Amino acid sequence: MKIYIIGAGAIGKTLAVCLALNGKDVQLIRGSVDDGNTYKEKLTVKLKAEQELTAEVAFNSLSNYSELNGLVILTTKSFGNRELSKKLVSKAIRTPIVILQNGLGIEQPFIEKGFKEVYRCVLFATSQSISKNKVRYKPVAESPIGAIRQNSTFLDKIVEEIDTPDFRFVTEKYIDKIIWKKAIANCVFNSICPLLEVDNGIFHRNTEAFSLAKKIIAECVLVSSNKGIDLEAKEIEDQVISISKMSDGQFISTLQDIRSKRETEIDTLNFEIYSMAKQMNLGLQVQRTKLLGDLIKIKSGLNR
Helix, strand or coil, X not given: CEXXXXXXXXXXXXXXXXXXXXXXXXXEECCCCCCCCCEXXXXXXXXXXXXXXXXXXXXXXXXXXXXXXXXXXECCCHHHHHHHHHHHCCCCCCCCEEECCCCCCCCHHHHHCCCCCEEEECCCXXXXXXXXXXXXXXXXXXXXXXXXXXXXXXXXXXXXXXXXXXXXXXXXXXXXXXXXHXXXXXXXXXXXXXXXXXXXXXXXXXXXXXXXXXXXXXXXXXXXXXXXXXXXXXXXXXXXXXXXXXXXXCCCHHHHHXXXXXXXXXXXCHHHHHHHHHXXXXXXXXXXXXXXXXXXXXXXXXXX
């Protein structure tokens, strides 16, 4: 099975190296650049204890393909999904799409376009670019994949195809609850850390930062409960602390995006929560979540 990774950022590069070293036929397609160039580059992934993985990976442009026949994995930023779904509809309408992105409702553009198999992956790993061809990667846990549009007939095969010793995946029948848990945690990390300009470890080191995190979590859990997703605030608080302890020195993607003058994914996190809350007449009860989103928007705009 050919594997096409759309998005040549830190996570896309890491996954491409792990798959290549596992003997897979993988192509890394640049999501933000479509200049027709095709080339190979040697990429290095830095793991813990100075361990490194290195592999030569093929880079390509989306316009070079008339059809993507195999498996498509999205590691691009979620704000581009609507435009990306338009480009892929003629190339991959029958191809399984696995979305490795943060956020809520990010699969909707593909469902609206009629894609037959859409899967969501909740990524429990962090990756950060060190240089053009080198990234630092920290896995936290196995990343679950579940079916959004399709029964789980092919789910086991997809997970088996992309699971590697260093980048682990696992099947998950009830993916919606995990999507919400991770999205709420991301509302915390992707707003507080960039505004304070600190690494992800801040929440286990600083009681005031964690106190604010708990308030954001409480607001988001109120919305999830009204959407029929039964979550306990305490389990998400524990998840935030667990991720924080494993991520000392690691900077969240939104802070990296702001520093690199790129658009952030805050629309599919804090603002998506607020949008859902407004539809349920709960807008006034998630004001902290919205305010942090507003501040990220302003900061991102000023930097760009």
